[in-house]
Amino acid sequence: MKLFSTVALTAALIVPQVAQAKTVSGIQLADDLTIAEQQLSLNGAGVRSKFFMDLYVGSLYVPEPATNLDQVLAQPLAVIRLNITSGMITSDKMTDAIVEGFEAATGDNTAPIQANIDEFMGLFTEEVSKGDQFTFVTHKGAGVTSFKNDEEQATIEGEVFRQALIKIWLGDDPAQKSLRKDMLAK
Template sequence: MLSAQAQTKVGDAILPNTIKFNGENLTINGAGLREKLFFDIYAGALYLKQKSNKASVAGLDETMAVRVHVLSGMMSRKKMEAALRNGFVKSTNNKTAPLQDRIEKFIGFVSEEIESGQIFDMVYEKGKGNVLYKNGVEKGFVEGLDFKKALFNIWLGNDPVDKGLKNEMLGN
């Protein structure tokens, strides 16, 4: 019997419905597009162990992931660095000082130029920390549940990068 892995199409991105990190299966919770000036910049998806429509999942001590599938050449390394820095400021209500060294370390993992079609997974692996993968290759990690909450709240917090994308990631 043949079986095709279930997938979700978001814009020009094809996202798997399940992924595995830290030996744990994660299921797509929701996905949507990050758009700017009518251009699709990236497809973003939230992967959880159990589906949830609550933004509070950002604070849970369990493995989860945000996948960013780059769809536009408009997304450069410098733009991603700036977006992450701005996202951390917004997700912490401008209280980045306790996280600043770890924020810079994490952003440093985005060291190569970004091209359309590349996939970044920002994964909290319980027992390890916050890992950045580029095209399936680990680029590095930083520890801390406090960092994880700030990282995931870039998309799920009270002042997310994109409210529509937040709602789509949470399946609302």
């Protein structure tokens, strides 16, 4: 557990390296991130939209390129980052969307990870604003460390939770199919 805490602490120093790789919906995305001395590369990024409004840019960083969910889940470390681009997103709307995402990701069987989901949802009690950035650092076999605007929020343990969180964006019933395609585009 000490190693996991050290990795989580180091992840707080998520540092973009190299020049900006790509601009999506006005958000500049770095080519690479370094977490716990491991370099992750931008795999892909896209826009989550609803009713013709861009809500956020979702991006995926992994050590090795991935074109499907299984390849992402197999990696020791993966980062999903959300950059909020709309003032229409509030804490309540974010909470509702993520709860729906977990339901879709688990086939409406959230009971085995409900305590993890409840803990995770507690991270969205503060207001969400345009310009906020959420970074979910997923560690295979361990769980997820969440950051808001580069400040560590919490670590939620559990491999089943980690997989469900990733499936919100990359699973068979994702938040938005075009966003999944873009995040797995490399």
